[in-house]
Amino acid sequence: MTTRDYVAMSRQYVDDVVTGRVVTGELERLACQRQVDDLARPLSDDWPWVFDEELASRPCEFIELLPHIKGKWARERRRIELEGWQCFTLTTVYGWVHHETGLRRFIEVYEEVARKNAKSTKCAGIALYMVGADGEEGADVFTAATTRDQARIVFDDARAMAEREPEMRDALGIEVQKHRLISADSDSKLEPLAAEGSTLDGLNVHCAIVDEVHAHKRRDLYDVLDTARGAREQSLLWLITTAGYDLSGIGYERRTHAVKVLKGVFREDRLFAIIFTIDAGDDPMDPKVWRKANPNLGVSVLLDEFQTAARKAQAMPSAMINFLTKRLNVWVGGGSDWMDMAAWVRCGDPSLSLDDFVGERCWIGMDLAEKNDFAALCLVFEREGHWYIFVRLYLNEAAVERSGTAQLQGWCDEGWVVVTEGNVTDFNVVGDDLREYCERFDVQEIPYDPAFSKFFATGLVNEGMPMVEIRQAPMFFTQPLIHVENLVLEGKLHHEANPVMDWMISNVVVKVSKFTGLKHPTKARPENKIDGPLAKFLALGRAMTPELMLEHQDGL
Secondary structure: OOOOOHHHHHHHHHHHHHOOOOOOOHHHHHHHHHHHHHHOOOOEOOEOEEEOHHHHHHHHHHHOOOEOOOHHHHHOOOEOOOOHHHHHHHHHHHHEEEOOOOOEOOOEEEEEOOOOOOHHHHHHHHHHHHHHOOOOOOOEEEEEEOOHHHHHHHHHHHHHHHHOOHHHHHHHOEEEOOOOEEEOOOOEEEEEEEOOOOOOOOOOOOEEEEEOHHHOOOOHHHHHHHHOOOOOOOOEEEEEEOOOOOOOOHHHHHHHHHHHHHOOOOOOOOEEEEEOOOOOOOOOOOHHHHHHHOOOEOOOEOHHHHHHHHHHHHHOHHHHHHHHHHHOOOOOOOOEEOOOHHHHHHOEOOOOOHHHHOOOEEEEEEEOOOOOOOEEEEEEEEEOOEEEEEEEEEEEHHHHHHHOOHHHHHHHHOOOEEEEOOOOOOHHHHHHHHHHHHHHOEEEEEEEOOOOOHHHHHHHHHOOOOEEEOOOOHHHHHHHHHHHHHHHHHOOEEEOOOHHHHHHHHHEEEEEOOOOOOEEEEEOOOOOOOHHHHHHHHHHHHHOOHHHHHHHHHHO
16 A cells, blocks of 8 residues: 655645645644744754654554544445644654654643544554554553543444454454453553543553543543553553533643643643634634634535534524534633733733832732732833733742642742742731832822732721722723733733743633623633732723823823
8 A cells, every 4th residue: 555745744734724725723723833843943952852754654654554444434445544634643743752762752642623523533543553553562552531431432443443454453463352452462452441440550551542531520530541651651641532511620621731832831842732623703603614623624524514513503502502512622611712822922021120110100909819829919000101010929838839830839939929938828928018119119009809808908008008999890800801902912011021920811711791791800720820910900900090091191
């Protein structure tokens, strides 16, 4: 059988995406742009990875030797033919290796795509490749899901492929059993694994394909698989899913992290992520945007059947949620991404210093929390229509330790977070900073939410500080949200490039009332802190009120 140039197919797909020749969503474009940027990076101590075209092509060549086992193409005895987007995922995951050891760069994959885009077929091929052709002795490969029936979907496809290919079985030494595939030549196995199993202890994972991770209400299975691959040099955890409804589960957690990696908020070189979904503001009934969530539209995703589903969703509100999640890959209930992170990062200026604003008018937003959340102050200054913000963040040492996040500890070590002793954040430290700021700057107001601050703020009022009580309600937040977004897009908001604030800004999602249209900032998960942005909204919300701005202009 003649093989194709899979790397060339991948490059053509990437070029089509980044140049806009095909309709794509933002997150798909970011995944492709990441590959372009990575290929342009020179080898260094900080970048030890090289792209090996031969290794990149091997899984593609292997999968295209496998047969279709369902539907029309199975009846016609056709073999799998990969599309460009599938070649991109496979060649990228398998092509990047360490320049000295030759071990794979990527150890985790997060792939999110709508239904009927041949997920199971591709994953079955990956499972067979990993158990018989990856060159790993004693490779333990699992198809995993919340239930055994779900875990068997990919496994049964792989099993059916192996049953129809006796030459492959002979070449790889694979024995097909009802509940597992065994390769005696390499002492390897492939079997389904479910979270409902009696025990998950003792696993030694070379590869685990976790199906429909959006449905995992608990993180037990992910954590077990993640920790069960420590003895392997290049194990691979492949998460594949459609969108869902549970914003507290491990699926949405991993998705949120993947989005931050794609947007450059975090750098994680060993995670590959690609997400196919429509963008905020897209009309779900517009056929032009359907390809964003369905890269196999017109291949395994039939256009006429898709149109029927769209008409049903339009006619029956009860069908719309299912259409959005399963057909357009939209997480329902997740709010909407608020900030264009690329624009926010461009507004960062590490050279900014508070010393340059001594004596100038200032508003200081204050958002306090005692235990698990950050306490935050945000100082805001205005110069000729441009706004400058400085954020100060405080957290107690117990909360830092409980987080278990190396990133947070690193930020604390670098001085981006003020760490106070004990298990409760020391508001006296915050108070001392406020006193200093009131001496150095012409502080107009200190707006604050009384939820955690009433007693503390009363003491500051008695000291003569200009405290203003603001309850965090959509009526107040709508205008600051609009103003901040516009200022960022216009390049008129400037910040210190504080990485903790960058992270918090990326955590902000906006809920819009369907009755009033008012907006409210929130977060998708408890660990996604937004205390710094809340302090910023409080300060800018007061500083940009028409009355105060007019007063400022009259005084110039």
